[in-house]
Amino acid sequence: MHDQVVDPPGELRVPLPSPQVLGTLDEARAAIDALDAALATLLEHRAAVAAAVQRLKPVGGFAGRDPDRERRIVEAMAARAPSLGPARLARVMNAVIEAGLDAAEQTPPNTGEHRDRDARTFKNARRASR
Numbered sequence: 001m002h003d004q005v006v007d008p009p010g011e012l013r014v015p016l017p018s019p020q021v022l023g024t025l026d027e028a029r030a031a032i033d034a035l036d037a038a039l040a041t042l043l044e045h046r047a048a049v050a051a052a053v054q055r056l057k058p059v060g061g062f063a064g065r066d067p068d069r070e071r072r073i074v075e076a077m078a079a080r081a082p083s084l085g086p087a088r089l090a091r092v093m094n095a096v097i098e099a100g101l102d103a104a105e106q107t108p109p110n111t112g113e114h115r116d117r118d119a120r121t122f123k124n125a126r127r128a129s130r
């Protein structure tokens with residue numbers, strides 16, 4: 001049902017129904033499921049890009065954590081998510097960043113899995129920017 005989220009490949013499309021039009025619990029839950037499907041796709045893609053960053057930095061992984069960069073990320077996101085605000089978003093993004101770094105550490109560099117995943121990530125990003 002949520003397979004259509006990435007369509008065409010390299011582009012994420014998700015309906016953003018106004019909460020006011022959600023009249024039933026089933027409708028509201030279906031809307032949440034669609035948003036979560038998109039969120040999962042974004043999180044997977046973000047983790048792959050963050051893993052690529054780790055390999056490009058002089059010191060990657062948890063050892064190369066950059067609190068200033070993380071603060072700037074949260075500030076930029078808070079402008080788009082004012083009802084959450086910077087303090088809540090900082091908690092969310094701390095979990096997202098740690099999950100990404102953890103996943104990157106589970107996949108050693110220069111393996112076929114990395115190479116294939118990076119190739120897909122950048123091919124999709126290039127295609128999406130055209």
Ligand SMILES: C=C(O[C@@H]1C=C(C(=O)O)C=C[C@H]1O)C(=O)O
Pocket residue numbers: 050053054057064065066067069070073096097100
């Ligand atoms: C991705 C980087 O490495 C780490 C992970 C970050 C992230 O997932 O956004 C941000 C800062 C760093 O702690 C980076 O330095 O840009």
